[in-house]
Amino acid sequence: MESRTIEQFQGKTILITGATGFLSKLFVEKILRIQPNVKKLYLLIRASDYNSARKRLTNEVMISELFNIIREKMGSVYFCSLVEEKVFAISGDISQEDMGIINSQLRNEMYNEIDIIINSASTFDERYDIAMNVNVVGAMNVLKFAKNCTKVKMLLHVSTAYVCSKTTEIVREKPLVMGETFNENSYLDMDVERSVIANKLKELETQNKTPKEVTTTMKELGIQRAKLHGWLYTYSFTKAMGEMILGHLKENLQLVFIRPTIITSTYKEPFPGWIEGVRTLDAFILAYGKGVLNFFYGNPDSKLDTIPGDLVVNAIFAAILAHENNQCSQHVLIYHISSSSRGPPRNSDIKHFMFHYFTKNPWINKDGKTIKVTKPILFSNISSFRRHISIHYSLLLKMLKFVNLVSFHRFDKTYENMKMKMCKAIRLSELYEPYMFFYESFDDVNTEKLRMTVKEINLDEVLNFDPRCINWEDYFMNTHIPGSVRYLF
Template identity: 45%
Template sequence: MDKFLHFFENKSILVIGATGFLAKVVIEKIMRVQPEVKKLYLLLRAVDSSSALHRFNTEVMENELFKVVREKYGAKLDSIIKEKVSVVCGDITRDCLGLETSILEEVFGQVDIIINSAATTNFDERYDIALGINTVGAANVLSFAKKCSKLRTLLHVSTAYVCGEKEGLIPETPLKMGEALNMTPGLNIDMEKKIVDDNLRSLHSAPENHIKSMMRELGLQRARKYGWPNTYTFTKAMGEMMLEQFKENIPLIIIRPTIVTSTFKQPFPGWTEGVRTIDAFIIGFGTGKLTCYPGNPKITLDLIPVDMVVNAMMVSIATHVHKTTPMIYHVGSSASNPISYLRIRDINTRFFIENPWMSRDGKPVIVTRGTQLPTKLAIQIYINLNYLIPIKILCVVNAASFGYFDRTYIDRSRKVKFLMRMFDLFSPYMFFSIVFDDMNMEKLKSSVNEMCGDIENEIFNFDLKSINWDDYLMHTHIPGLVKYSFKR
């Protein structure tokens, strides 16, 4: 019996953040494997309904990710979309998700499942934006869900790294309102909102670039005050706190993915979009901007292909119907199929030696093994010796030569800024040893094995043990990055 495929038949699903990386894969999956879904309500930000539909067509349906769907349905695709898809203009930072009155009652009365994948994932996002989307947005989605009369499940996509820089085994347990990771007292979400508002008022007449810079710095300051390494994980953690505090009887699932990578198999291997964490180092190394590897080479990095995240999401939805006890799932590999930072580094080096990136002048970028910087002190010494001191010397020489080396100075300054930002934002994840407990995921996987046949097991595969990391990174993920994420 196709238990999980059958579950989504004749269901109305609201996907929030429909143009995001993860949401695209969710939408593609549902359209490809369950065309008998009743309705897909896709909420995305736009100035009006016409603009929302344009974004959906250009950013979603025209994306290469949907080529299998386009091939499967051919000329029928337009009529399927017209019947099954309703693109709605909204904003999760507003009450009722900013939906127009004309669509509100329909959604309240029809939606069975809500998937909230809306987020800003920039580590140093403006604090006002991150707080609005990742924290206030989560609370607004919860309030909206309480008004949906047919709701069966609310799934909220968080991140495993709400744990901050804790080490050891991280359990699949909820975050409690106001509990700082470093035990600093006084964490209050209402107060965080007030701090944002007060700062914006004080900056109202400043240039936009200055406001942006100050709000970014404010986010990092507030995050580190309470023990989180960056604005992203801090605001996502507070979003979870809001859900835990005010969930009442809502059937809630919180999915905590680790480092999400390109598709493993579905709809085809290697599709990706944007740059996530470890990808920044892969791209930086392959294009010659990065000649070192900061971090302890012995630590485990936790990777998870995006199609496996989506498979786990869909199975968890189907098994959690009407359950009032919230469920938290770590979706990652560190417990079941770990891979070391050293191994990733060596595979990355091998790939770009065998497949060098071509620079703008048409010459191959020559890569070497790269310098390993196993401690934060080693990073600081490396930056000083190789970048900061030489750039200061170049600045003096350039001034003395009346700007003769302007172009070289600007180019090297940009490279230094790139490296400094990389080290500052990502180094917290390169030194601590962590394993994400995935017992809930293991139980979920067992339920799939027991209830489904081989075909459905393959359709909803999220067995991390089935991945050969060397083969996946060398022949799927890094080639996918080169194809979809590298900028020529």
């Protein structure tokens, strides 16, 4: 079965943005494993020059434990020579013209060689100006670059299923229309949004605000602008704008959007449980397992739409196989990679899984202390959640104050640390509210057709992205939580 996959990708040149990210690493590992005869992998890495980009490629990508399976399979010497021959670090930045690739000779070579572009660069919890530059302007710059590529078959853009607004309905696999919002009283003009950003930055500069104050203000501005137009937060808002601008300007380019939900650790490939970077769900697992928080903001009955990272990457492979040689579609092709209509876990399930895992496998901190957990509490009312946080930390502070007074230690620093933790807990709850109060389902009609296409060519085992195969309790208890402990704690 793998030979057919190898045949499809043999001799192809692929450009990948966001190359040091979680999904990009999984994609690079898989294509080198199933198709070492790929012609070239151009990995765009944010760096000041080639040497810095190459260093980041080595230190942040290729020496990762993720590649151990392929190293053992090929042997370290052959694997190193394969990487040297096939994988090329490109110094660049998608937020800049020409994606920040200064070398015109290199750009021309890329224009003439690239068959497929995968744009997986994005930024999540960021200030509005940075999110705009990466998620919107960056997407537009990747599109401009793609139009200069003479051989390019398609541009595959990794978006998010949460470009939708909060709803109780089924979210369809359909494109967003340029300028339309989820607030009937507003119209989205991206030039206006960029002007708002520029004016606010100028105002802050005039006021001589500190970098920390600028960051706080620009983060708040992003949330304000998102809510004005009917989105809940900056990430989904800017990713939606990125989709709009790509769809509006695509012309004759084959354009595919992959919209994953909450991405979790690998299900099977190249091995179960690999994860990198604290992702949406893992912030709660970390806080709970380390004994920092045992109460969270969320509805126990709402769906937690999770999807393992390797299934998302398999869907990317499948979409490329299905569409790279097709006549260009006039429409954007959209795929929800989700589990919400395929029996996903609920918040109450995750609460149960966390409690039982950390009861059986308690975390031992750096001081050798075993962290004992109690049953986590979910508050579905924000007022109750905030009140509980306030009471919780007030009691801790009183206790610490007493201990510190008895032992003649300073209390000020402890107080500030506790206050900071309280603010962080509140902000974390607000940031992840769209995921913890999820009532809708993501339609996956197109995705199901893609699964059938893969099955027809006997590649459904090699490129499995069907969440129905997952036993969620087994996955969380024996794969995801242990993986989070190993790679994130």
